[in-house]
């Protein structure tokens with residue numbers, strides 16, 4: 060049983076909470092790290108230890124932790140009305156303003172916005188819209204959906220079925236039928252000897268086409284992709300990838316949904332990852348930095364093609380029967396709107412571009428370290444490959460638990476890292492300064508050195 064003092068927050072946590080992404084057995088022993096304060100890009104736990112969060116929480120705290128201005132906006136919105144919904148023609152000004160703002164900054168012409176509370180809900184909504192669209196078009200059999208292996212799109216039943224990580228499926232009897240996964244486009248890991256990046260992209264697009272043909276193009280309705288794969292390990296698309304993939308989608312008339320939940324709002328050095336990598340989606344799912352993570356809110360942007368089909372269904376069927384109690388929540392919408400105002404005021408995208416060279420240089424320099432095989436990144440997102448052998452790119456024996464060792468050494472040095480298997484994904488708060496990038500890199504270097512020391516000493 061727990062060795063924490065009775066009635067301590069740690070013991071009470073263990074007695075009451077189930078934590079996502081956590082080994083529940085191990086949690087009984089190690090207990091929680093209780094985060095109690097935030098200041099800029101730093102968070103402090105209840106014992107007073109302060110960490111630089113290299114992952115901005117879960118890729119989302121774009122403006123860092125603790126925010127007086129957003130707190131005031133939330134307070135006013137809560138005092139004013141606090142809650143209303145969008146059902147049966149009801150509306151609120153914050154949601155209208157937010158939708159208007161999102162449409163004005165969309166990377167491709169978009170027509171309408173659907174608001175929800177999370178990235179999972181956004182992707183679930185988009186799944187249902189693909190099905191709704193093809194039903195409206197008189198092609199109800201066009202309902203299979205394709206995402207990529209190793210992608211993460213959420214934990215709802217549809218969004219986790221889009222997710223391409225077996226560990227999210229196996230023990231739940233998922234994915235749902237009709238959710239398919241094509242190749243993981245990670246050139247460093249999946250590229251063949253002598254294959255150029257362009258050739259690799261061609262092979263990826265061919266694999267997608269083969270999958271579509273094997274299933275029957277008349278049964279495939281939608282394709283999902285993040286511009287940069289986040290929880291897949293901060294994997295950048297190889298050269299020419301989206302151009303070739305989109306040509307296949309066009310050929311077989313398949314709707315394209317860009318999951319911008321991580322990449323949206325400056326992360327890749329443009330407002331949208333779709334701009335950085337030339338995506339022309341029919342729908343966009345966004346969340347996280349939409350409200351600087353200060354309120355749970357997400358948005359699905361849809362183009363005119365999708366919207367017109369929805370209108371047709373209203374003519375035939377009546378009400379559009381999909382939505383959530385908290386769709387268009389006026390407090391969340393007001394905070395999101397203010398967040399986007401702050402982005403404009405601080406010139407967020409310019410700031411990311413100004414910091415990008417330092418971020419890429421200092422983390423890129425880590426490839427000189429014996430434990431690092433590759434670093435790639437853009438804007439303020441990047442992935443670092445931990446390897447046992449730089450030549451063969453082999454990873455360490457699982458039993459050595461190298462990621463856990465690096466993680467522990469990083470925490471000792473006041474750095475929170477986000478591991479995806481043997482990859483470290485970086486997505487610091489977007490307000491990070493050059494000096495703080497230096498701090499992040501030197502703490503990382505210290506953790507890598509200490510881990511190497513452990514490994515050489517055996």
Ligand code: PMP
Nearest residue numbers: 177178179211212213289320321
């Ligand atoms: N899509 C992507 C790309 C994500 O990274 C995430 C969350 N990490 C989601 C969807 C799901 O978002 P949420 O956790 O808010 O449901």
